[in-house]
Amino acid sequence: MSYLKKPLIGNALFVMAVLICGLAVQNTYYLQIMTFIGINTLLALGLNMLMGYAGQVSLGHAAFYGIGAYTTAILSGTFAISPWAGLLCAVVGAVLVAFIVGLPTLKLSGYYLGMGTLGFGMIVNIIFREWSSFTGGSSGFVGIPMLELGPISFVSGKNYFFLVWFVVFIAIVLCQRILSSRMGRALRSIHDGENASMAVGVNTHFLKLQIFMFSAALGAVAGFLYAHFVLFISPESFGFMVSIKMVTMVVIGGMASVWGALFGASLLTLLPEVLHAFAEYEMIVFGLILMLVMIFMPQGLTRGLIDIYERSKREKKTHGRVIVPLNASQDLQQIKVSQGNSQSGKELPENFVQGSLTAPEEILKVSSLTKMFGGVKAQDNISFSIEKGIVCGLIGPNGAGKTTLFNLITGIYSPDAGEVLFKGKNTKKYAVHQLVREGIARTFQHVELFGSMTLLENVLVGMHVRTRSGFWGAITRMPWVIREEKRSREKACEIIEFTGLSQYTHRPAGDLPIGRQKMAEIARALASEPSLLLLDEPAAGLNAVETEALGNLINKVRQKGITMMLVEHDMSLAMGISDKVIVLDRGRKLAEGSPREIQNNQDVMDAYLGRG
Numbered sequence: 001m002s003y004l005k006k007p008l009i010g011n012a013l014f015v016m017a018v019l020i021c022g023l024a025v026q027n028t029y030y031l032q033i034m035t036f037i038g039i040n041t042l043l044a045l046g047l048n049m050l051m052g053y054a055g056q057v058s059l060g061h062a063a064f065y066g067i068g069a070y071t072t073a074i075l076s077g078t079f080a081i082s083p084w085a086g087l088l089c090a091v092v093g094a095v096l097v098a099f100i101v102g103l104p105t106l107k108l109s110g111y112y113l114g115m116g117t118l119g120f121g122m123i124v125n126i127i128f129r130e131w132s133s134f135t136g137g138s139s140g141f142v143g144i145p146m147l148e149l150g151p152i153s154f155v156s157g158k159n160y161f162f163l164v165w166f167v168v169f170i171a172i173v174l175c176q177r178i179l180s181s182r183m184g185r186a187l188r189s190i191h192d193g194e195n196a197s198m199a200v201g202v203n204t205h206f207l208k209l210q211i212f213m214f215s216a217a218l219g220a221v222a223g224f225l226y227a228h229f230v231l232f233i234s235p236e237s238f239g240f241m242v243s244i245k246m247v248t249m250v251v252i253g254g255m256a257s258v259w260g261a262l263f264g265a266s267l268l269t270l271l272p273e274v275l276h277a278f279a280e281y282e283m284i285v286f287g288l289i290l291m292l293v294m295i296f297m298p299q300g301l302t303r304g305l306i307d308i309y310e311r312s313k314r315e316k317k318t319h320g321r322v323i324v325p326l327n328a329s330q331d332l333q334q335i336k337v338s339q340g341n342s343q344s345g346k347e348l349p350e351n352f353v354q355g356s357l358t359a360p361e362e363i364l365k366v367s368s369l370t371k372m373f374g375g376v377k378a379q380d381n382i383s384f385s386i387e388k389g390i391v392c393g394l395i396g397p398n399g400a401g402k403t404t405l406f407n408l409i410t411g412i413y414s415p416d417a418g419e420v421l422f423k424g425k426n427t428k429k430y431a432v433h434q435l436v437r438e439g440i441a442r443t444f445q446h447v448e449l450f451g452s453m454t455l456l457e458n459v460l461v462g463m464h465v466r467t468r469s470g471f472w473g474a475i476t477r478m479p480w481v482i483r484e485e486k487r488s489r490e491k492a493c494e495i496i497e498f499t500g501l502s503q504y505t506h507r508p509a510g511d512l513p514i515g516r517q518k519m520a521e522i523a524r525a526l527a528s529e530p531s532l533l534l535l536d537e538p539a540a541g542l543n544a545v546e547t548e549a550l551g552n553l554i555n556k557v558r559q560k561g562i563t564m565m566l567v568e569h570d571m572s573l574a575m576g577i578s579d580k581v582i583v584l585d586r587g588r589k590l591a592e593g594s595p596r597e598i599q600n601n602q603d604v605m606d607a608y609l610g611r612g
């Protein structure tokens with residue numbers, strides 16, 4: 001469980017720093033500033049999970065902060081209900097609102113999502129302003145009670161400081177647990193490429209909704225702590241500028257970094273105090289800092305500084321040494337040997353054997369499939385079937401409709417007419433991620449790995465449909481969750497070894513040479529334990545040695561009984577490896593038969609070489 005060790009050191013340092021600050025600082029003003037930093041850290045942590053990890057921009061997040069603050073203020077101030085019950089209502093209320101708002105909004109992306117959340121933030125702020133009988137309107141809400149917990153009173157600044165930072169610590173641990181889990185990996189995969197994430201089996205909309213609700217809950221807790229600290233709230237504290245300030249905290253601190261959120265929150269809370277004399281220029285200063293960070297350290301200050309430190313460490317290490325360049329041909333030779341010799345190469349885990357070599361059973365049946373793009377008939381009444389365990393080559397000139405056919409089989413496109421039956425079931429009933437669970441996996445014509453994640457993490461995301469721990473599993477870390485994680489990691493390493501990529505296991509996938517990236521995509525697809533694997537031009541961009549290694553790998557996968565469809569322009573590979581070949585031309589099926597029959601087919605030759 002080495003993945004559990006790393007945060008422990010950071011967390012221990014964090015606890016020590018909080019204890020030292022809390023015990024050593026006596027000045028009420030400084031304690032107050034540090035308490036505000038804690039509250040802002042909670043806001044930044046929540047937004048960072050959504051923006052930094054899941055890649056979803058929210059410009060109205062201050063609304064949840066306000067919902068938390070107003071709920072507890074009204075319940076405890078007006079109705080004299082215990083503030084702790086108010087906290088529960090605040091969190092439940094914010095989560096419910098996030099669910100209702102997120103359900104349609106998170107289907108949007110990019111600017112549209114930004115505009116949608118911005119609108120939501122504004123509507124909530126108008127409600128705070130206009131519903132004055134409850135909220136006190138523009139003049140604000142007074143009479144919020146101070147917090148007490150049994151004999152502990154949070155009247156003193158010191159107690160409140162410890163309360164807030166204790167909550168921050170809990171939030172940090174929860175975020176870390178989510179991020180190092182199956183759910184966290186799936187979230188990061190959405191950030192790196194939502195289409196690929198869906199295609200490997202992640203229910204992206206549900207996951208985005210879950211993390212939106214989690215970040216809303218953190219916002220509501222921050223609002224609760226704020227309300228009972230300042231004892232007076234008004235709509236300005238939760239307006240558009242506060243949402244922008246939250247985004248700035250995340251961006252400056254460094255997206256996708258838990259400690260970055262703390263850093264960003266500290267900086268943006270301290271700056272206004274330092275620049276007190278220039279209060280009216282506050283937004284200009286923030287804007288300027290944001291611009292500079294985006295230009296010089298687009299990954300945020302925390303990540304940027306860590307990168308500089310790591311680079312200088314690497315330079316120091318290599319200083320004075322002869323650097324031996326990576327010997328590409330030797331490296332490839334190794335891959336060939338490990339793949340070509342199934343005795344020495346790693347076998348796929350047992351349960352990967354999904355089919356039988358001898359079974360003549362039909363796994364895929366495509367009937368009268370038609371797909372139009374405007375006036376272009378990308379699929380024109382296509383019918384064929386694929387038997388279990390075979391490799392079926394799919395060839396045709398550019399624009400013939402091969403990738404469209406893959407997109408129809410995997411559910412990315414829905415057909416205008418006709419149907420696809422996979423194992424006898426109509427694929428129309430399934431969403432993209434559900435088809436992966438049913439057993440269809442694919443690779444892409446243009447590699448779509450999750451570039452910022454390691455090869456191991458990519459393969460683990462590929463296992464998403466075969467594992468089950470979710471949000472609660474991540475935060476409770478029950479023994480079965482730890483066992484599942486351990487098993488997944490072992491299995492992922494076996495798959496990586498099977499594809500001959502062991503030496504790249506912990507390297508970011510985006511840093512791999514293109515040939516290895518193609519193999520890595522196959523490894524990720526195999527991780528979903530498919531019975532049908534669709535390979536879209538796997539040899540494109542590969543040199544002769546890499547293509548040979550790829551051929552060996554496809555053969556090894558075939559030996560496991562996994563049925564494959566292979567779109568390929570490299571004819572010697574397609575003809576050499578396929579049991580049968582289907583030829584498409586301008587959306588129509590031109591021919592179907594054994595490689596030899598296809599090679600001697602006059603129509604096929606005409607399509608490729610031009611008639612006459």
Ligand SMILES: Nc1ncnc2c1ncn2[C@@H]1O[C@H](COP(=O)(O)OP(=O)(O)OP(=O)(O)O)[C@@H](O)[C@H]1O
Binds near residue numbers: 373376399445
């Ligand atoms: N999303 C889309 N919108 C509009 N037209 C599309 C879309 N996808 C594919 N097409 C069109 O459908 C036709 C078939 O494209 P497709 O990518 O399936 O061909 P292909 O055989 O995979 O080509 P290549 O070998 O060049 O990848 C082309 O004319 C293409 O322009």
